[in-house]
Amino acid sequence: MTPTRARYLLCGLCLPLALAPLSVPAAHAAEAAPAAQGAKAVPTPEQVLGHTMGEDRYVPSYDEMLRYWQAVAAASDRVKLIDMGPTTQGRRQVMAVVSSPENLAKLDHYREISRQLGTAEGIDETTARRLSREGKSLVWIDGGLHASEIEAQTALIAQVHDLVASDDPEAKKIRDNVITLFVPDNPDGQQFVADWYMRFKDPMKREKDLTTLPRLYHPYVGHDNNRDFYMASQVETQNMVRVLYRDWRPQIVMNQHQTGPAGTVLFLPPFRNPFNYHYEPLVITSLDEVGAALNSRLLSENKGGATTRSGAHYDTWYNGNLRTSTYFHNAIGILVEIIGGPVPETIPFVPERQVPGNDQPLPVRPQAWPLANSIAYSQSLSRAILTYAADNREKLLYNRWQMGANEIAKGSRDSWTISKDRIDAAHVAAEARGEKPVPVRTRGWAELKPDLYDKVLHDPAERDPRAFIVPVDQHDFPTAANFLTALSRLGVEIERSTAPFDAAGKHFAAGTYIVDAAQAYRAHVLDQFEPQYYPNNFEYPGGPPIPPADSSGYTPAFQMAVEFTRSLEPLTVPTVRVSGDIPPAPEPIADAGAEVAKGGWLISHDQNAAFHLVNRLQKAGVAVRVYTSALPVAGRAAAPGAYYVPYSAKAQALVEAGAKELGTLAQAVPKAPEGKSLALTSPRVGIVDLYGGLHPTGWLRWIFDGEELPYTVLYPQALDKGGLAKKFDIIIIPDAAIPNARSGVNGGMFRGRFDNPQPAARDIPEEYRASLGDITADRTIPALAQFAKDGGTLFAMGSSSSGLAAALGLPVSDPLEVEKDGKTVQMPRTEFYVPGALLTASADTAQPLAWGLNPKVDLFFDQSPVFQTKAPGASVAVSFGEGKLLHSGWAWHPEHLKDTAAVLSIPQGKGQVVLVGPEIALRGQTQGAFKILFNAITLSPAHLQGN
Numbered sequence: 001m002t003p004t005r006a007r008y009l010l011c012g013l014c015l016p017l018a019l020a021p022l023s024v025p026a027a028h029a030a031e032a033a034p035a036a037q038g039a040k041a042v043p044t045p046e047q048v049l050g051h052t053m054g055e056d057r058y059v060p061s062y063d064e065m066l067r068y069w070q071a072v073a074a075a076s077d078r079v080k081l082i083d084m085g086p087t088t089q090g091r092r093q094v095m096a097v098v099s100s101p102e103n104l105a106k107l108d109h110y111r112e113i114s115r116q117l118g119t120a121e122g123i124d125e126t127t128a129r130r131l132s133r134e135g136k137s138l139v140w141i142d143g144g145l146h147a148s149e150i151e152a153q154t155a156l157i158a159q160v161h162d163l164v165a166s167d168d169p170e171a172k173k174i175r176d177n178v179i180t181l182f183v184p185d186n187p188d189g190q191q192f193v194a195d196w197y198m199r200f201k202d203p204m205k206r207e208k209d210l211t212t213l214p215r216l217y218h219p220y221v222g223h224d225n226n227r228d229f230y231m232a233s234q235v236e237t238q239n240m241v242r243v244l245y246r247d248w249r250p251q252i253v254m255n256q257h258q259t260g261p262a263g264t265v266l267f268l269p270p271f272r273n274p275f276n277y278h279y280e281p282l283v284i285t286s287l288d289e290v291g292a293a294l295n296s297r298l299l300s301e302n303k304g305g306a307t308t309r310s311g312a313h314y315d316t317w318y319n320g321n322l323r324t325s326t327y328f329h330n331a332i333g334i335l336v337e338i339i340g341g342p343v344p345e346t347i348p349f350v351p352e353r354q355v356p357g358n359d360q361p362l363p364v365r366p367q368a369w370p371l372a373n374s375i376a377y378s379q380s381l382s383r384a385i386l387t388y389a390a391d392n393r394e395k396l397l398y399n400r401w402q403m404g405a406n407e408i409a410k411g412s413r414d415s416w417t418i419s420k421d422r423i424d425a426a427h428v429a430a431e432a433r434g435e436k437p438v439p440v441r442t443r444g445w446a447e448l449k450p451d452l453y454d455k456v457l458h459d460p461a462e463r464d465p466r467a468f469i470v471p472v473d474q475h476d477f478p479t480a481a482n483f484l485t486a487l488s489r490l491g492v493e494i495e496r497s498t499a500p501f502d503a504a505g506k507h508f509a510a511g512t513y514i515v516d517a518a519q520a521y522r523a524h525v526l527d528q529f530e531p532q533y534y535p536n537n538f539e540y541p542g543g544p545p546i547p548p549a550d551s552s553g554y555t556p557a558f559q560m561a562v563e564f565t566r567s568l569e570p571l572t573v574p575t576v577r578v579s580g581d582i583p584p585a586p587e588p589i590a591d592a593g594a595e596v597a598k599g600g601w602l603i604s605h606d607q608n609a610a611f612h613l614v615n616r617l618q619k620a621g622v623a624v625r626v627y628t629s630a631l632p633v634a635g636r637a638a639a640p641g642a643y644y645v646p647y648s649a650k651a652q653a654l655v656e657a658g659a660k661e662l663g664t665l666a667q668a669v670p671k672a673p674e675g676k677s678l679a680l681t682s683p684r685v686g687i688v689d690l691y692g693g694l695h696p697t698g699w700l701r702w703i704f705d706g707e708e709l710p711y712t713v714l715y716p717q718a719l720d721k722g723g724l725a726k727k728f729d730i731i732i733i734p735d736a737a738i739p740n741a742r743s744g745v746n747g748g749m750f751r752g753r754f755d756n757p758q759p760a761a762r763d764i765p766e767e768y769r770a771s772l773g774d775i776t777a778d779r780t781i782p783a784l785a786q787f788a789k790d791g792g793t794l795f796a797m798g799s800s801s802s803g804l805a806a807a808l809g810l811p812v813s814d815p816l817e818v819e820k821d822g823k824t825v826q827m828p829r830t831e832f833y834v835p836g837a838l839l840t841a842s843a844d845t846a847q848p849l850a851w852g853l854n855p856k857v858d859l860f861f862d863q864s865p866v867f868q869t870k871a872p873g874a875s876v877a878v879s880f881g882e883g884k885l886l887h888s889g890w891a892w893h894p895e896h897l898k899d900t901a902a903v904l905s906i907p908q909g910k911g912q913v914v915l916v917g918p919e920i921a922l923r924g925q926t927q928g929a930f931k932i933l934f935n936a937i938t939l940s941p942a943h944l945q946g947n
Helices: 045-049 062-075 101-105 107-119 125-134 150-165 169-177 187-197 222-227 235-247 281-300 322-327 371-391 393-411 420-432 451-457 477-489 522-529 609-619 649-662 695-706 716-720 780-789 799-808 927-939
Strands: 007-010 079-086 092-098 137-143 178-184 252-257 266-271 306-309 332-338 345-347 367-369 467-470 494-497 501-503 506-508 513-516 565-567 575-578 600-603 624-627 643-646 666-669 677-680 685-688 712-714 730-733 793-797 817-820 823-826 835-843 856-862 875-880 886-888 900-908 911-916 943-945
Touching: 045 062, 045 150, 062 079, 062 092, 062 150, 062 187, 079 235, 092 150, 092 187, 092 235, 101 107, 101 169, 107 125, 107 137, 107 178, 107 235, 107 393, 125 393, 137 150, 137 235, 137 371, 137 393, 150 169, 150 178, 150 187, 150 252, 150 332, 150 371, 169 178, 169 371, 178 235, 178 371, 222 695, 235 322, 235 477, 252 322, 252 371, 266 281, 266 371, 281 306, 281 322, 281 332, 281 371, 281 393, 322 332, 332 371, 371 393, 393 522, 420 451, 467 477, 477 494, 477 513, 477 522, 477 927, 600 609, 600 649, 609 624, 609 643, 609 649, 609 927, 643 649, 649 666, 677 927, 685 695, 716 780, 730 780, 730 927, 780 793, 780 799, 780 900, 780 911, 793 799, 793 927, 799 911, 856 927, 911 927
Parallel strands: 137 178, 137 252, 252 332, 266 306, 685 712, 685 730, 730 793, 793 911
Antiparallel strands: 007 079, 079 092, 092 178, 266 332, 345 367, 467 513, 467 565, 494 513, 494 575, 501 506, 600 643, 600 666, 624 643, 624 677, 677 943, 817 823, 835 856, 835 875, 835 886, 875 900, 900 911
């Protein structure tokens, strides 16, 4: 789905209203002073909504936010409301743009200046300085990305009121020099959370927190909507990145979250290491500068309790967060993590937080902390960041151009990215020459001979690519088109060749896609194609590792099995620039003569899109078979798993539409080929979920909806009833569904449930009562075991694969587990640690679960289980073997994975259990491994059929 372009909603007239100074007592922070005599007042939130922002036991909904903004826009010419596009549930995501009436009258002009300077293409220094003098700073302030973090979305209402209604000199200066974009990140979630919390009319019956939410607060991905900012898979993300990196390109982005680290009020930048080596250095110094301004503003108002750098785990490495994605696009991304709930919270006594230092200059005493206090802090922060933007307007605009110009220049000449692997290579080279390093005083480092700088760090073979070449004729181009679409949505410019060409020792056909490194967002380009080399990061030598804030390695081109070529030389190729989403290449049906077509069609198994087409065919009642023997399709090498569709008019229309719209490879054949095949029927699919919602289940629903696959979400109550084989062919048990040592809060990448409490059935609406309950050893596990014995397929992923294997007593072992004090525990992290990295596994493509995979496939590994077994009839589809396993990220002693199974199937009665250790559907990103899941689904109801 491609959201529509932004359109204007409304703007009103404005008369000034004076506000009391910002540093008012916290309880009154969101209240305006009386309007100036004779002026039409901009309404307060209380006047429109009947509530003050920050009052106890009140959570504003998105409808209320929009109603208030519309009232303000009707009363003021200092604000315009702009429609960013649709949400998942069909709401409109609306942005409030606040500035002076004069600036808003020329909004398109100032937006274009910001866009041109952000693009940096074709703009010299003289023009950049002129545009910087002429333009206005653009600052993005958001809230509600995580809808249960109600402080941020409450603050957003108060911040808009403050900036629109205030007439103090600071506010006037801000409006004259800054265009502020106030953005609600997750309207559907904000509405859901508010409706849930406010369902009790009596405020005293409302819950003290939001831990009992019955489902994910983003309809599909919950908390993971803040892990979607290099893929832009969700429509809300697409709306936002269009503003951030295409149409508006603000120079500063303030991303408001909660909650602050224990013992503090909030976290602010600067951040701790590691520094991601791809982006422009000026990004980090600018980030530190703005962070210092925010901290200084709080201290000038005696608002203590802020911590920075080592005060929390946040860093600047990962590209998937809203604020971290800004660094790869030459913008300044500010993270705010602040305390604040619907009832007063308690700042606990953490003794170490009471020692003043660089990272926490003004500690705060333990105390009860009402939401109104946090709203007062948030208003100070918005004033601070906007005042900085007003005072540094020209510098911000010019520096945005300078960073883009630097990136274009680096992409236009030989350049090198220095990462930890190159430093290691320098030490290895010195050791190979028998040289002894000379110790220096810094950190135990050593001095090497200076010639190694050019020989190793600037080795010509290790220079950065000038361009990345993505051919259309590759194993699974429709998935590669998804990757290119993600790049395009994130503002990357993509070209397509209009003639054949040669590069990097290869020949490429006309129509090949080219991503040139000489562009303003070069840092993002490199980060999406190249491996991440995360540094070894330990508390002390030999000590425990310091976990990354999120994934250590995530290269999307690897996750999606994209075939591309790195060109180290500049390309001189005639091209045209492409824009918008990249469609899969429409594929002509091979041998599609009139006589041949009457037999039927073979559909290649190489592409994920084949699964989509098969779902369409089965929904239409068209017969489909899959061949177990190797058959060539449309000139491709013979491989098992080709689909056969016999001729009918209905089938012809769907096959031709699949080739045109989905890019599926098809070949017309006069009759069904010889060989064994399996007759397919529409699979009956169940997906396990728990009350509160599992993120992995949400991602599966998103994937399956996109693939047009029907499914049923199963909660423990439904599982416990048994008789599952009568209703389902396959039950998918996602990561974190079965409690075990690898699941839960500390088990890995935000796996969803966080063991939230479940309310009494009487306290929740009827529609959610069926989702209550837990997977239990005495009822649920026997029902699942019986399902497999009766012929069903149990498909468990991530930590649930380990939990299911133990619960069923399967004859498997996990070599990553050891015995300690009479208990089975994971291997110590000092001996083995892979915190969210891409590892290369080997696929046995003769195995049905691995049909269509590349022989080498990258899997996302996050302290995942692996298996060894001697069970009769067990088969290993994907395994870890010899050679280098780490492809992107950080892996400490990955050799422990040697000779282990990543994907294993074990017969159980008439059915089977499939164990998939690595999380192949995490965040909808590892599309190069989706065929493992798709094959299991397609084949679960299949039965052998002769020719």
